[in-house]
Amino acid sequence: MSQLTYAKIDQTILNTLTPPKKYYWGIIFLLFLGVMIGAACWTHQIFTGIGVGGQNNPVGWGTYLINFVFWVGIAHSGTLISAILHLFRAGWRNPIARAAETMTVFAVCIAGLFPFIHLGRVWQVYYMLPVPNQRLLWPNFLSPLMFDVIAISTYLTVSSLFWYTGLLPDIAAIRDRSTCNRYKIFKILALGWTGAHEQWRHYARGYLFFAALATPLVISVHSVVSWDFALGIIPGWHTTIFAPYFVAGAIHSGLAMVLTLMIPLRKLFKYEDIITIEVLQNVAKTIVFTGLIVGLAYGTEFFIAWYSRNIVEVEQFRWRAFGDYRWGFYFMVLCNTMAPLLFLFKKVRTTIAALFIISLVINFGMWWERFVIIVGGVAHGFPPHAWGLYAPSLIEYGIMLGAFCLFFFMFVLFVKHMPSISMTEMKETLAEGAGHAA
C-alpha cells in the first residue's frame, strides 16, 4: 500500500457513498422480493402449523435450526477478525474488519430469527423472557435454549455496540464531507465526535476492552450453540468436543463468508489498493488452519466412537458415513477440510476466482455439516423402531431463501450508505506502516 495516502483512503471510501445507479435499486428490489417470499412462507406456517415444514418424529428440528447454527457461525468471524486479531495486533485485519463486523451484526439478526420461526407457538415466545409476571412464571435457566436466548441477545447487543463504536470516527469523517440532509443525519449519528485527543484517549482504551470482552464472548456464544446438542444425550450429539469444534467451525464458515463478500466488494468499489491480495491471502491461510481444526474434530469423533465400543455410538457414526445422509457427510468432509487445503498453494491463494469459488464451497460444506449433525443425530438415535428420515419442504426452502435475501438486502444497503472500510483504522495502519518504514 505504498502509494496510499490519507487523502486517497478518504477518496476511495467516500466514492462508494455516491448516489447509487439504477441497477443497484434493481438488486435491492429483487432481494426485497425474496424477503417477502420468506415472510409469506412464515405467515402461512404460523397459521397452518409447523407441519407445513418437513420435520417429524424423530427429526423435530430441520432447516430452521440448521440455518440458525449456520448464521450464528457466519457471525463469528466478524468478531474474531475485529477483536481477536485486534488483540494480536495483526495489521491485515483492518481493511476487512468493518465489513466483517457488519456481516456479524446482520448475520446474528438473521440467526436470531430462526428460533422464532421454528417455534410451534411463536405467539407465546414471551414465556422465554425472564420478566416478572403476575403468575410468577419464570423460564428454565437449565435449558440450553435459555442459554441461547441469553447468549445470542448478548452477542447481538455487544457486536452492535462494538460495531457502532468502530463506526463513530468514520461517521464523523463523512459528516465533515457531506452537506444538507446527509450532514444533518450524520451529525446526529456522530454524537459530536471530533477526534479530539481527550476523546481518542478514552476511545482507544474502551475499544481495547471491547475487543477483550468480545473474544471470550464469541467463544462462549458458539459453545452455547453447540450445547443445544451436546447437552442432549442423543448419540452423535452428546460429545464433549462439540464446543471447541463448533467454535472452530463457526470461524471457518465466517472467514469463508468474509471472502465471499469481500471479493465482489473489492471489485465493485475498486478497493484493490486497500484490500490487497496480501489481506485475502492471510484470510485464506487462516481458513486452512480452521479447516484443519475442524478436520481434526471430525477425525476425533469417529475415532472415539470406534474406540468407545458403545454400539449406539458406533452405529450412529457408521450410518453417518454410509447411511442415508452419507452425501451430506461427504460434502462436509470434502468442502470443509479438503477444499481449503488448496490454499496451501500460493497460486490458488492469489487467484481471486479460486478464492471466491472455494469460499463458496466452504459455505456450502458448513451448511451440510450442520445438517449432518442436527438431523443425523436424532434420525438414527437410540430406539431403532423410531428411526426416520427428514427432507425439507418447499415452505422451509422459501424461508431459507428469505433469510439469505434479508441478509444481502441489509448488507447491500449498508455498503452503499456507510463506510464499508474503516477509514480511521486504515490511516492508523498507514501511519504505523510509515513508522516502520522510517
Add this chain to the structure above:
Amino acid sequence: MNRRTFLKIAGLGSISFAVGCNPPQKNLFSQVHVPDDMVVGEPTWYASTCRECPAGCGILAKNREGRVIKIEGNPLHPINKGKLCMRGQAALQGIYNPDRLKTPVLKENGKWQPLSFSKAESIIKIKAGEAARKGENRVRMLTETVGDSLLNLFTAALTNLNSQPPLVFEPYGYESLKTANEKVLGIDGLVSYHMDRADILVSFGADFLETWLSPVEYAWKFKTMHELTNGNKNLFFQISPYQSLTGANADHWLACNPDSEAVIALGLIRQALDIGKGKDLPKSFQEFLNEATAPYTQGMVLERSAIPLALYEKLIIQLMGAGHPLVIGTGTGAANLNGLQTNLAVNLLNLLLDPKLRLIDFTNRHRVELAARRSDILQFFDSLKQEGADLLLLNNVNPVYNLPTDNIIREALDNQDLFVVCFSNFMDETAESADLVLPVRMPLESWDEYGGKNPLVSTLQPAMGKITKASHLGDVMLYAGFENDPPAKNYRDYLVASLAEMRGVTDEFQWVQTLQQGGKFDLTVKEARTRKTPRPKKLAKILSKNPAPSKSELAFMAMPSIRFFDGRGANRPWLCEIPDPLTRIAWQAPVVIHPNTAKAQGIAQEDVVELQTEFGRLEAPVYVTELVTPGLLVMSIGQGHQSYGRYAREAGINPLRLLSAGADPDSGGAGLNTPQITIKKTGRTLKLASTSGSRTQHGRTFALSVKLADLDESIPPPKTGLTMGNFPLTLPLPEGYDPKRDFYPPHDHKDYRWAMVVDLDRCIGCGACAAACYAENNLGVVGVDRVIEGREMAWMSIERYHSEAAMEKVTFLPMLCQHCDNAPCETVCPVYAPHHSKEGINNQIYNRCIGTRFCVQNCPYKVRRFNWFDWKWPEPLNLQLNPDVTVRSKGVMEKCSFCIQRIKAAHNVAKNEKRMIIDGEVTPACVQTCPTNALVFGNLMDRQSRVRQLVNNPRAYQAIGYVNTKPAVIYLKKVTQEI
C-alpha cells in the same frame, strides 16, 4: 407462588384447561333434559354388550353429560372378564361416525332422496303387505348374527308375512369347523374350548387372538395357559403358512406350505396311532383311521409341508406326552378341502389324545354357529333370481363387499322388481345397491339381548340418548311385519317377555339386576347330551381325498384382520390409524411376501405389484417379511371399500376380489385362499405408511427376552456394570441413585411414585391398549399422509422387534412415556412445560408449551408427540372427546400422562374417604383394557403394591437403562423356551 400451588395449576392443566388450547367445543352438555342418573362432571356407567363382532363381549359404557365417551370391558362378564379388544374400543366411532346416516334414503331413479323415518317404515310395511299377499315366500331377509329375541321376532314377522325365516349371514361362517364338529363330534355347531386348562396347545392356523370365534376370551384363556407359573410354561405350536399375530405368540411356528396343514394333522394322527393312542375307540374305527392315515408317513409329511424335521419331532414328542393336550383347527376362513380335512383330523386328534375331550365345552357354544353356510347364502341369492321375490330385507350385512366376485348377488340386488331394504347406518357397498336404506338404532342406543354363547344372557341397554331419530330394528319389524296384532307394542316389552320365557328373567328385580350386571351369568344349564362316536363312512369320503399339490409356485391367502374383522371396522378412524401389529403399517393393505420370493420375483419393498387370479386382479404395494412362508402372498381383509364413508373409501385394497365366492362342496364354506396366482411388477412404487424404523433392535436393550432355562434361581445374577449390556436396574426412587455414578442428589416423592410394569411375556401385541389410549386421551387421527411423514400421535404404541438371530421370531414392546426420574426432556425445555410432578409423573403442561420440540429431540425413547397441525374431529366425532382431557392445539407437545385425569379422580375419592389410594384403584386406559393383563400400574413407594412386587422379579429391566434416566416403566423380559 410455591410449588404446591403451581402443581395445582399443573394438575388442572389436564382438567380445567380442557378448553385452554382449543376454541371451546360447542355445547359440552349435549342434553337439555338431564336424566335422573346424570350428574354433571360425574360419569355414569351402563352395562351392555359389544356388537362389533359375533363374540359378544360384555361392556361398560361410560356416559358423561349424556354422551358415551369410552367403552370398557365388563368385569363380571364371563366371556371377556372386563377386557376389550381394539375393535370394541372403536365401537364409539360407529355411533359418532360422521358418515352415519341421519335419515332414511330412498333411491328414486338412481338418485338418493332423504325421507322421514315414519315414511320409510310405512313404505316397508306397505311393500311387505303387498308381498305377503302375492303369495309364498315373497319376503326374504338376510341378517347378521343377532340375539335370540330379535331372531325370533324376525322369524315371527316373516312367518306372518308367510315367508321363510331369515338367513344369518356372517362372512366368517366357520363352515369347515362346523362340518368337522358335526362329522366327528356329532354337533353341527361351534363348540368352545377350555384353552386355559390345556398344557399344550397346537393350532393349525386358528387366529384366536385376532378374529377366531371369540378373540378376547381366547386371548385371556391362552395367556392363562401360556403364562409363566413357578418356572414353567406350557407350550403353544402354531402350524400355518402365514404367521398371524397368533402365530407370533407361539413358542414354535411351523411354517408349512400352503394347503399342507391337513397332511401334518393326519400325519400326527398316524403318529398317535403308532404309539397306541385311541385304544378305547371301537376297533372298526381304529382300523379305519389306520388305513386313512396310512399314506401320511413322516417322510411324506415333511416332503409335502416342508417343515423342518427337528420341529416336527419336537411337536410329536410334546403333543403325545402331554396330559391335557388341545388341538384346534384352521383359521377363520379356511373352508376348502384342506381346511375341512384339517379340522376333521384335528377333532380326531383330540379324540385320540384325550378320549374324554375334557377341554371341549359342548354346552357353551359360540352363537356365531347360527350363521348360514356360504353355500346356503349363495343358494339364497340364486333363489332370489330363480323364484324371484318382492322384498329383501338386509340387516347390517354387506355381501356386496364380502363376496365381490359373485355376480348373482349384484344381479339379485339390481333386479328391478325386487325392493331391497337395507337396515344400515352407513352407505356401504350393499346399501348403495339397495332401494331403501333405513338406519336403525345402534347397539349402544338400544334395548336388546345378545348372548355371545348360548345360553348366556347378555343384555344391551341405551347408554346414551340417540344420535338420530332412528327406531330400533325390532320396533320396525313389529310395525312392518304385523298387520294388526303385533306380539308386543314395542320391542322392549317383547324383549322382556322373551327373556322371561327363555331365560326365566321373570320379575322386575331380576330384570333390573340383569341390566345392571349386563346380563345373567349364573344360569345353570344341563350338560349337552352325550356324544355318539363318529361313523367312519362319513369321514372316509373326505379323508380319502388326496389332492395333488398345486403346480404354481405362488399361492395367495387373505387373512382376517384384527383391526377390521371382516371389513366392518374399516370406517373407524382409530382402527385405520393404529398400525397392523406385525407389519406396523397403518391405513394401507400391503401384500406380504417372503424375502426369497421377493428376490425371485425381482420385487422390492414398496413396489406396487399386480396380482391376478382367475377371479380377479388388483394392484397392491409390497411388504417384505419373514413371517410368511416362501411362495405365499398374504393380504389382510377389511379395507378397500368403494363406499362406506370417508375413512373406509379409497383406503387399502380388498383382497377378496381375488378369491372365488363359490363354496366348497363338502364343507359348504368358502376358502380365503387360492393356490394359483400370478404377480407382475407395475414399475410404480407406493410409500408405505409404516410407523417403524428398523425391524431389529441392533443389539440394544429395548425388547429383551430370556430363555426359560436361564430363569433358574440357582444361577447367580450376572455382575453389573455401566454399559448397555450389564447396567443394573435403577428404580425411580431415592434408592435408585448411586453417588458413584449420579451427579444428582436423590429426590423424594410425596406418598406416591406412580410406575408401570410391562410384562413382555404376557403382551400379545393386540393393540387394544393403543385404541383405549386414543379413546381416553383425545388423540388426534392424522391420516395416511401424515403417518407417512412420521407424524402419528399414538401415545402408546406396540413396537415389534424381529430377533436378529431368527427373523421370524417377534417380540412385542409396548412403548409409552417412561416417566423417567431423570427425564432428559424436562431439563431442556426453556419454559418448564415438562416437569417432574411430586408423584413422579413427567407432566406436560400444554398451555405452557411453546413448541420448541427440544424435549422430543432429547427423549431417548422418542415417545413424545407433537401437534404439527390442529387435528380434526368432524361432527359428531367430537362428541366422543373425553371432557377430562385437554384437546391439544397445533404447536404443542403431548405424550402419555399415565392417564393423570384418572389419578386425580382417584385422589378425590380417597380424599373424601380420608385414606390413601389403594393399590389397583387407578388403572390407566391401557392397563384397564389389556386382555392379558400384561400391564400393571401402581405406586412404587408402597412396598406391598403389585408393581413393587413385580420389580423384584429377576426378569425386570429398563429400556436402555444405561442412559440412566431411571424410567418408571419397568419391563419384564419375555420368556422363550427351546425344547
Add this chain to the structure above:
Amino acid sequence: MPRERHIMGLFRDEDSVVSAINELKQSRYKFIRVNTPFPSHKIMDALKLKKSMVGWFTLCGGILGFIGGFGLAVYASTQWNLIVGGKPVIAWVPFVIVGFEATILCSVFGNVIGLLTQARLPSYRWLRYYDPRCSGEYFGVLAACEIEQEDGLKEFFQKQGADVKVFE
C-alpha cells in the same frame, strides 16, 4: 476575564504536530487540544496523558453482571422449586453460563457508559472549535490566546508549517 481567541493550526504530519505541541507547551499560548483523524501514538505520547478511567466502569459492570446473572438464575429456579431431569433445583454447573454471559453483557454496558461519560459524548460543543479537515488528512492543534496575541499565535503556527484557522 478578557475574551479569548481560538486558533487552530492544521498540520499534515504527526511529527510536526508533536514538535508544535511541545513548543506550544513552553510558549505563553494556551494549548487546548489536538484533533486527529486517528489515534496517533506519537501525539498521545507527546501529550503525556494519564491512563483512562474507562476500565473501572467496565470492571464494575462485570461484577454487577456476574452477580446479577447468577442471582437471576438462582432466583428464578427457586421461585419454581421444581425438579427437572433429576437435577438439583439450584444447579451451579450450568448456571455458570448464565453468569458468564451476564458478566460480559454488563461489562460491555459499563464500558459504553464509561466511554460516553469519560469522552463526554454525545455533545455538540466539541464542534464549536473544530475544522472538518481534522477528520481527513490534517491534524488540528487548537490553541487559545488573548485577542491581541492573535497574530503571534498565527505566525507561530505558520512557522511550524501549518495552515491556520481562526475561530471568530
Add this chain to the structure above:
Amino acid sequence: MSENGKKTMAKQKSNKFWVFLILVAIGAATFIFGLNGRHPERAWQAYLINFLLWSAIAQGAVLFSAVMHMTKARWSGPLSGLSESFTAFFPISYILFLLLFLGKAHIFPWLHEDLHGKEVWLNIPFLFTRDCIGLLILYILGFGYLFNAMQLKLDPNQPKSKLRQSIYDAWKRNNRQPDQIRRRMTIWGGLYILAFALVLCLIGFDLIMSMDPHWISTLFGAYHFVKAFYMGLGALIILAAIIRLRQGEASRLNASHFHDIGKLYFAFCLLWADFFYVQLLVIYYGNIPEETHYVIIRTVLAPWNKLAWTVFIVCFIGPFFILLRQGVKTKPVLMLIICSVVIVGLWLEHLLLLAPALSHEATQAIPLSLSDGLISLGFLGLMAFAIGYFLKVFPETIRVKESN
C-alpha cells in the same frame, strides 16, 4: 563488554550443571529405591506423571516459536529464540518414554481388565509402536524447525563447539538465502504444529484417558495439548524471567515482551479452564454413568475432590485474578512465581487424572509423598540441564543488548 559478559555467563552455567546433575541423581535414586520398595507402582506413577508433564512442557514451549513464526507476529522478539532452547529436552523425553516400557505392568491398569473389544486398540505392542513413531516424528520436525531457525540467529564469531561446527557445515553445504530459509521454517513449523496437535492427542488418549479404559471424552486429546501449550508458555516465561533477572537491564527482554507473553499465558489459562468446563458441563448434564463415574470419583467424592479443588484454584482461579492486572504481567519475579505454582498445580492435575486409576488402594488418602517430589526434582534437573546445555552451545539465544 558483551564479550566477557558472555564468557562469565558461560562459566556460571558450567558451574550450574553440577547442581542439575545432582538433582537428577537424587531423582533417579529415589525412583530406583521406590522400584525396589513395597509400592513400585507408586514410583512408576510418579515417573509417568513427570514424563507427561516435562515432555508436554518442552513440546509446548517449542510450539510457541513455531506459532510466532507462522503468524508473523513481531512482538515475540527474543522469546521465540528462547523457546527453541526447549528442543534440547526432546531426546531426553524420547528416552524417558522408551523407559516407560519397563514399567508397563504398573502403568497400564487395563492389562488386567476385560476391555469389551477395546483390546484392538489397547495392547502394549501397538500402543508403544504408534506412540514411539508419533513422538519420533514430532521431535524430528521440532529439530528440523530448529535447524532452520538457528541459521538466521547464529552469529559466526562465537566459540565453535563440535556440534556447532557440524551444523555450520550442514548450512554451508546447502547455503540458502534468508527468505528461502524462512519458507523452509514455515513448512517445518507448520508440520510441527500439525504433528503437535495429533501426537499430543494420541498421547492424551493413550497414556491418560485409557487409564480408565471404560471412560471416553472426545475433547480429551485437545484438552491435553492445550494444557501442554499452557505449561509450555509457563515454562518459557520462567526461563525468560530467570534470564531477565540474571542479565538485568542489559537484557533484550523488556517489559513489553513479558506483558505480551503474559497476555497469551492469561488467554491460555482461560482456554484451559474452558476446556475443563466444557467437558465437565456436558458430562454433568448428560449424567450417563459411562462418563460420569470417572469425573465423579475425581471431583465429587473424597479424597480426590480436595485435590480437584486445589488444582482448579491453583491453575485457574488464582492466576485468573492475579493476571487480570496488567501490572503483574510485566514483573518477571511475579510471573516466575505464578508460572511455577501453576506448573506444580498441573503436576497435581496429572496426579488427579492418573492416580485414581493407577493406585486403587488409595481410597482414603491421596497417594502423595516426598518421593514423588524428589523424583520430580530429578526431572526438573534433566530439563534444566538440557536447556543449560543448549544455551551453552548457542549463547546468542540470550544475547544481551548491543551496548549503545
